[in-house]
Amino acid sequence: GIWDKADALFTGDTDEDGMGRWKFPKAALGETWPMHLLGVDFHGRFTAFRHVGVFPEQLAHWSWMKEKVETAGRPVKVLNLFGYTGVASLVAASAGAEVTHVDASKKAIGWARENQTLGRMEKLPIRWICEDAMKFIQREERRGSKYDIILTDPPKFGRGPNGEVWHLFDHLPLMLDVCREILSPKAIGLVLTAYSIRASFYSIHELMRETMRGAGGTVESGELVIRESGPDGRDAGRALSTSLFSRWVSA
Template sequence: MKSFRDKRRDGRPHQPTKSGAAQPRPPENRPAVKADARPREQHIVKPDNQPEPKSAPRILARRDGALPAEQLPVILEVAPNADYALLDSGTGQKLEQYGPYRIVRPEGQAIWQKALPAKDWERADAIFTGDTDEEGIGRWRFPKTPLGETWPMKHDGIDYLGRFTSFRHVGVFPEQASHWDHMAGLVAAAKRPVKVLNLFGYTGLASLVAARAGAEVTHVDASKKAIGWARENQEMAGLGGKPIRWIVDDAVKFAEREERRGSRYDIVLFDPPAYGRGPRGEVWQLFEDLPALTDLCRSILTPKPLAVVLTAYSIRASFFAIHALMRDTFAGMGGKIESGELIIREKSAGRALSTSLFSRWVA
């Protein structure tokens, strides 16, 4: 099994070395498909495989037509709930409740002091320890009793598996719930068949939400391990009969083929890593490759599309950068570009923990 790494939801930036490995700088459900897998599994090219040549650069030109309307900043907030809660944070850590378990993980942005007393933190069931090395590997410590690798979780009535992974993530990025709810509303309101493409789809929560709402879903991730986990989640959620295509592929290569084949989608979600590798050695650098991928996502929309949602983790930029990119790309399409941050509201002191940037075009 190829190593499964995700650097996206770790707060610290990292850059590729000359050898192509990602330095520790990250993160969660994102042209390679997820680099650690937003937190995802990263594929390492085997010695007998040669990296696939990169596609010819996509020719990008300024599009004609009026720019979409804009709304910014938009802050999408996830509050504590029965399924998940950010209990407290501070001094580089966060204390979270995932279903039955209290979990402590590193959080680089938590530069403030903890609000809860030490005894509340000491009640943790699992603690991620050790610095993340080049391969994104760490370890879990279980202070009370050894826990199994997986445990049952739930999001808005959808059952899925949490999992203690060696790259500190647990298989879901709760901040994305705001996007999931918005997407489900668009699907339901369309009152017609809706096709959703989920690129860098990770463990499939967004795909399951879309399918439950009535959409036909295509879910793409470079990691076989992530796709296997997503299939497990589909069965656990009782959504095995819903139309979801699970595809192990490089996100960009897949989208390019869909463009050539004339396949079109009403909603496109893409959640790329800052840096990653695809299953055949394709190299992804967000600042180099994101403009072409965004343009590609526009090219595979139906004549009456609903939305395109971009989430960006662990990049050295503000949301204004991806906002301007999305607005340029969707010139002449009408609609509106909404951009800002995804945050999780802390239960203890009410502080906001920012997890990622986003920009979305809505028809």
Template sequence: MKDKDRRKAQKPAGKPGFGEKPVAGRRPDARPASSSRPQKAQERPVREPERPPIRAEQDEKRGETAEKVFLPLRSGARPAERVPIILETAGSENFRLIDSGNGEKLEQYGPYRIIRPEAQALWPKSLPEHVWQKVDAVFTGDTDEDGIGRWRFPREALGETWPLQLLGADFLGRFTAFRHVGVFPEQLAHWAWMKAEIEKANRPLKVLNLFGYTGVASLVAAAAGAEVTHVDASKKAIGWARENQALSRLDRAPIRWICEDAMKFVQREVRRGSRYDIILTDPPKFGRGTNGEVWHLFEHLPLMLDQCREILAPKARGLVLTAYSIRASFYSMHELMRDTMRGRGGVVESGELVIREAGLDGETPGRALSTSLFSRWVPE
């Protein structure tokens, strides 16, 4: 069920695809390719004291039933904290934020220069108008994060996809009907951290990517040597992820592509006794699962994090939560994460993901554009 205020209540969830309606419950996912083997008893964490039952209430004010879940307080001390943390992406050879302002952003994705709406670009543009006019694609239409619109191609008609590469993973950029381009580059900060954790481990780490969208994070993890489980509720997104896997020449990499509701998947993994070393979860604000399951971030995120904690391995390397376009402070997620991880020690670091303007040459630092809130638990 990738928290993004980017969708309207009646729209499906996740990061929608080209001409497709977003699938709510987004980035939940799929039918497990194979059931996970339960871990040996000695590898499981010490069982915590039995907790009171979870309480739930129904809220039908939205015209749709949304279940509010109330979790009992976990025992144990809360983890230490580091706040605020600003994780910055400066861009790369295949991506950079050139300029922003007046509610828009000018970006470079591989060979293409594009313009997209950006509500947080409140300042004036730095570069002259003639620079902004020399672009390959402009998204027009609804300026809501997941509003439906269309692409205009001022120079020449372009195909739906084009090749890109980030952190060594090859994938396809896409002109989708919801202004997205097949990748969320602000996540590079988390992916670089994950890649480093996998590469320095003396064993293959197990990575769970919830609301995995087009699979770029999953490919980065697999290329670094991890065993990956990728979950998303959108069949189209899973199809794109498989295309990206072939493009990255990772056909034989240990990746499970699962098209299923994310909440249902993690709850089943809890029952199976599955364990993961790194969990990435990037939920939308609103979404729908494969069977019409409704996801509302503010109602369901506490239970989602709680279940993720249950499937963290005893020597886990991290649990990462990102969210954007929501009316909340990063402190909301920070305090939720600290309460969720009571008794596990470690540190919770929270703040914002930002992308730094890099200018036309890619080497002229400018303003920082905030893109997402995040909270990350690490063991130390």
């Protein structure tokens, strides 16, 4: 069957933080392998918590952001919250943006910097910040910092470096309010993605509309999917839903 064709299988605990292991039915594979997307090089990696270092469905947002940065005709400041392995940050910076990347995991930031080195992008303007996202944006609001594009990909549940607790349903409205406060007067967009939650995309659509009320522009919401491609590389029709999203785009 189809499982026999797989290069790698993850077995074991599939909880978000559960430990499991990878099996390689054909040949033993190394821990990392090179990947390339939108002109950016990075490493895929087999981790004990099943992630491989990239969420390809996010490509929809990365392509949108790349185009916005390249056609802005002015310097663009991007804030990437819960930035994980930094692919979005590298895409934004290589398109010409000045990027601030925030993640509470030292390991994730290390991996992101490794990706930056892999693509020889050390000179690109990216600030890597290991901190609780909520604390960081509240401090940015007090400082009067402003960003043109904000990406936020909060987990359902998470902990900051000093044990700060994040609960998506409790904290999301406040997070979006603070994001609105730190959007620049000429802001381009605010993108929210939410994984593994039991909610309809309509609920986050309404929350985003409420957050951006009076700011003009439009709110688009829906699901991110990964499409299957056939042997000839063409779309074979099946789609795997991975995440909800809501995106405010200025007029």
